[in-house]
Amino acid sequence: xxxxxxxxxxxxxxxxxxxxxxxAETRTISWDPVTTYADGTSIEAGKTVSxxxxxxxxxxxxxxxxxxxxxSLAQTAAAFDPDLQGMKGGQTxxxxxxxxxxxxxxxxxxxxxxxxVPLGTPSRNPAAPANIGVAGPVASAVAEVWRLTWNSxxxxxxxxxxxxxxxxxxxxxxxxxxxxxxxxxxxxxxSMSATTLEFNPVVQKxxxxxxxYLTVIAILDNGDQSSPGAVxxxxxxxxxxxxxxxxxxxxx
Amino acid sequence: xxxxxxxxxFTVILAATVLLAGCGGGGEAPQSQVSPAPGTASVFAWSPxxxxxxxxPLNPAVDIDYYELYLRRDPNFTDSDQPAxxxxxxxxxPSTDGRSVVKSSVTEFTLEQIPSIPAGNVLYVxxxxxxIDKQKSxxxxxxxxxxx
Numbered sequence: 185x186x187x188x189x190x191x192x193x194x195x196x197x198x199x200x201x202x203x204x205x206x207x208a209e210t211r212t213i214s215w216d217p218v219t220t221y222a223d224g225t226s227i228e229a230g231k232t233v234s235x236x237x238x239x240x241x242x243x244x245x246x247x248x249x250x251x252x253x254x255x256s257l258a259q260t261a262a263a264f265d266p267d268l269q270g271m272k273g274g275q276t277x278x279x280x281x282x283x284x285x286x287x288x289x290x291x292x293x294x295x296x297x298x299x300x301v302p303l304g305t306p307s308r309n310p311a312a313p314a315n316i317g318v319a320g321p322v323a324s325a326v327a328e329v330w331r332l333t334w335n336s337x338x339x340x341x342x343x344x345x346x347x348x349x350x351x352x353x354x355x356x357x358x359x360x361x362x363x364x365x366x367x368x369x370x371x372x373x374x375s376m377s378a379t380t381l382e383f384n385p386v387v388q389k390x391x392x393x394x395x396x397y398l399t400v401i402a403i404l405d406n407g408d409q410s411s412p413g414a415v416x417x418x419x420x421x422x423x424x425x426x427x428x429x430x431x432x433x434x435x436x
Numbered sequence: 437x438x439x440x441x442x443x444x445x446f447t448v449i450l451a452a453t454v455l456l457a458g459c460g461g462g463g464e465a466p467q468s469q470v471s472p473a474p475g476t477a478s479v480f481a482w483s484p485x486x487x488x489x490x491x492x493p494l495n496p497a498v499d500i501d502y503y504e505l506y507l508r509r510d511p512n513f514t515d516s517d518q519p520a521x522x523x524x525x526x527x528x529x530p531s532t533d534g535r536s537v538v539k540s541s542v543t544e545f546t547l548e549q550i551p552s553i554p555a556g557n558v559l560y561v562x563x564x565x566x567x568i569d570k571q572k573s574x575x576x577x578x579x580x581x582x583x584x
Contacts, residue, residue: 317570318569318570318571319571392492393492416569416570417568417569418568418569419488419499419567419568419569421490422488422489422490422492422567422569422571423488423489423490423571424488424489424567424571424572424573425485425487425488425489425494425499425500425565425566425567425571425573426485426486426487426488426489426494426565426573426574427485427563427564427565427573427574427575427576428482428483428484428485428503428563428564428565428573428576429482429483429485429576429577430481430482430483431480431481431482431561431562431563431576431577431578431579432480432481432482432579433478433479433480433481433547433561433579433580433581434478434479434481435476435477435478435479436477436479
């Protein structure tokens with residue numbers, strides 16, 4: 185009976201880790217590994233533990249308020265971007281996590297760990313790429329290749345023009361998560377200065393007719409990055425709808 | 437009373453589905469828009485696409501973002517034509533009891549709602565479907581609109 189309850193996670197701590205500047209706003213939440221059941225007995229050899237981390241503004245951790253940061257983690261840490269998670273500077277948020285055994289049993293949520301989101305420096309992040317589009321197939325000699333395009337970024341997020349000489353790189357991503365959770369974003373290419381990318385859905389392991397969400401993040405030469413550009417929803421590999429039919433005009 | 441309130445809601449929602457776009461491809465000076473007298477509205481109806489170009493099934497309520505409606509004085513529509521109006525593919529309509537909203541595929545449009553209609557007794561109407569990924573269909577077969 186007691187073994188159905190894993191020991192609650194303890195000692196969740198926020199770490200300000202050194203993360204590459206491309207993800208300058210990234211923080212890491214970490215916790216101690218779970219090795220015992222709630223009664224203190226050790227978890228049997230051969231069973232594995234995974235973790236799901238959440239945040240909320242509700243100190244009471246009401247389930248409906250929880251935002252998932254990452255799930256099914258084997259490691260005892262998860263990276264997150266406060267901006268992408270929707271956390272506001274100066275706001276107090278609460279982290280929690282739960283553990284799940286490979287046999288299905290799960291723990292209760294850990295005790296809420298409060299954290300005040302840093303106000304940070306005034307935002308000078310670049311504007312998000314706009315007008316993202318996909319077209320294709322553009323080549324069919326060997327495999328179907330599709331072209332993703334977007335507008336170049338010439339301003340900061342607040343609309344001010346970038347200073348002369350500033351350069352912008354772009355990171356195109358795709359995901360099947362309409363919420364664009366950071367953990368779900370899969371790069372379509374490494375960072376690039378062009379505003380066009382040709383990609384092969386098969387190589388990207390996209391499934392035909394799967395709904396994929398395509399987006400692009402702009403990264404300034406100092407590493408400051410934009411939020412994801414307006415999401416383009418794409419049903420993989422389709423070549424557009426056939427034309428409407430049966431047109432007729434009637435007087436009413 | 438409830439019936440009247442429902443009708444009013446329908447009118448507002450239908451108008452909200454129209455996204456103004458550039459003028460038609462006919463190249464003529466537009467006439468001013470005149471609200472049609474009762475019984476004289478020209479309603480253009482169509483069947484939404486049911487497949488993609490590769491014949492895989494398509495759900496118009498999910499996969500179509502909007503339609504582009506085109507007008508010309510001849511039936512020779514080209515890719516350089518600008519749509520006269522964009523029409524949302526899905527509208528939120530009042531349920532039959534007027535107490536809730538249901539999503540419904542849009543399959544007709546009153547042509548007199550187009551804000552800038554080229555002059556001419558006979559115009560041709562065509563349409564393209566635009567997917568959620570902004571890919572456009574070919575033009576549908578033109579339909580003559582006899583305005584006189």
